[in-house]
Amino acid sequence: MEAILEIKHLTKTFSRADGEALKDISLEVERGEMLGLIGESGSGKTTLLRLIAGLESPTSGSIYLNGKKIVGQHTFVPPEKREIGMVFQEYALFPHMTIEKNISYGLHKMDPAKARKRLFEVLEWVNMAELASRYSHELSGGQQQRAALARALAPNPSIILLDEPFSHLDGVLKDQMREELRTILKTSGTTALFVTHDTMDALSVSDRIALLQKGMLQQVGEPRELYEKPNNLYTANFLGKVNLIRGYCSSNGILTDFGTFPPSSKFEDGEEVILSVRPEHVRLGICPDSDLKGVLFHSSYQGDHQLVHLRPSVKNSRMRIILKMPSTYMVNIGEVVGFRVEASSINLFPANGVNGH
Numbered sequence: 001m002e003a004i005l006e007i008k009h010l011t012k013t014f015s016r017a018d019g020e021a022l023k024d025i026s027l028e029v030e031r032g033e034m035l036g037l038i039g040e041s042g043s044g045k046t047t048l049l050r051l052i053a054g055l056e057s058p059t060s061g062s063i064y065l066n067g068k069k070i071v072g073q074h075t076f077v078p079p080e081k082r083e084i085g086m087v088f089q090e091y092a093l094f095p096h097m098t099i100e101k102n103i104s105y106g107l108h109k110m111d112p113a114k115a116r117k118r119l120f121e122v123l124e125w126v127n128m129a130e131l132a133s134r135y136s137h138e139l140s141g142g143q144q145q146r147a148a149l150a151r152a153l154a155p156n157p158s159i160i161l162l163d164e165p166f167s168h169l170d171g172v173l174k175d176q177m178r179e180e181l182r183t184i185l186k187t188s189g190t191t192a193l194f195v196t197h198d199t200m201d202a203l204s205v206s207d208r209i210a211l212l213q214k215g216m217l218q219q220v221g222e223p224r225e226l227y228e229k230p231n232n233l234y235t236a237n238f239l240g241k242v243n244l245i246r247g248y249c250s251s252n253g254i255l256t257d258f259g260t261f262p263p264s265s266k267f268e269d270g271e272e273v274i275l276s277v278r279p280e281h282v283r284l285g286i287c288p289d290s291d292l293k294g295v296l297f298h299s300s301y302q303g304d305h306q307l308v309h310l311r312p313s314v315k316n317s318r319m320r321i322i323l324k325m326p327s328t329y330m331v332n333i334g335e336v337v338g339f340r341v342e343a344s345s346i347n348l349f350p351a352n353g354v355n356g357h
Contacts (some may be wrong), residue, residue, distance in 0.1 A: 004191045005029040010061030021047045023215045035193045036206030044215040045195045054079030085152030085160040091144050093136040099147045100132040106155040126150045162194035236276045243321045245275045257312035257319045259292040262343035272351040281345035282323035285338035299331040
């Protein structure tokens, strides 16, 4: 695949007291790809977006767009000449202009006939042809977002940057806009990088995800890869609910207070590890002689499912396991149950380290 955007060893320091906001970031966005940039508040994701857009200058490193350097030593292409579209968190639509004029704003250098054709093409992509004569205050939140997206798409940029595109939306509308955004960008063949703190935004919309923590990239890969095979405990925790269980390796398996989990060849006997497994991969066993046992002590009703909590029968153990069960399952608090976990769904991390297996 062809890389549209290339970020090479990018570092940003705002002040000596604040330290590095971004630390040696290298990342590529391929043509037609939707890359989700996620991280908690202060992780550096908005700073990276601003550096790409040209709203900030890096301390060191370089950025290439379509193979041409736009940021680097002795190089700084101004924002308006970067062929980059931007959709701001607040949408930033001009309130005194109709949606049609908002979208046409970036087409003023184009031949009028071609600009008109492009306008209607973009309006069709975002399904807003019938709303073109309205003003932004006459639109719903979802419609305003589509209008802002249309305005960014109109000049046919090389890449579109979106800052928290779903932060003002809730519930069903948020789910709908996730699907609509992906459909619009894929239909138009647009390359996009969007920032979000919401893991569900990233998992459901992205082709790939880049996770930032304290200015450093933790992992880059497809959504399923980061969710199912995180390369460290931070990624495992950030991407969703996860059980973390401390144990020791042996030739028979991973020894824990719940019993013995499937063995791993990646660690030495006696080595202390942390085992991670998602709640949906824990299954209640039907065999009373299961190697893994726990005491049912709590259930949390979630509507279409429930989260069932287990603790070891070992006295004073603080370990816990959560598993996902149908909401119709009858939980008998205090019952000792067997459970099982497929070896392929387990990730292991050194108890005092970073990388996983």
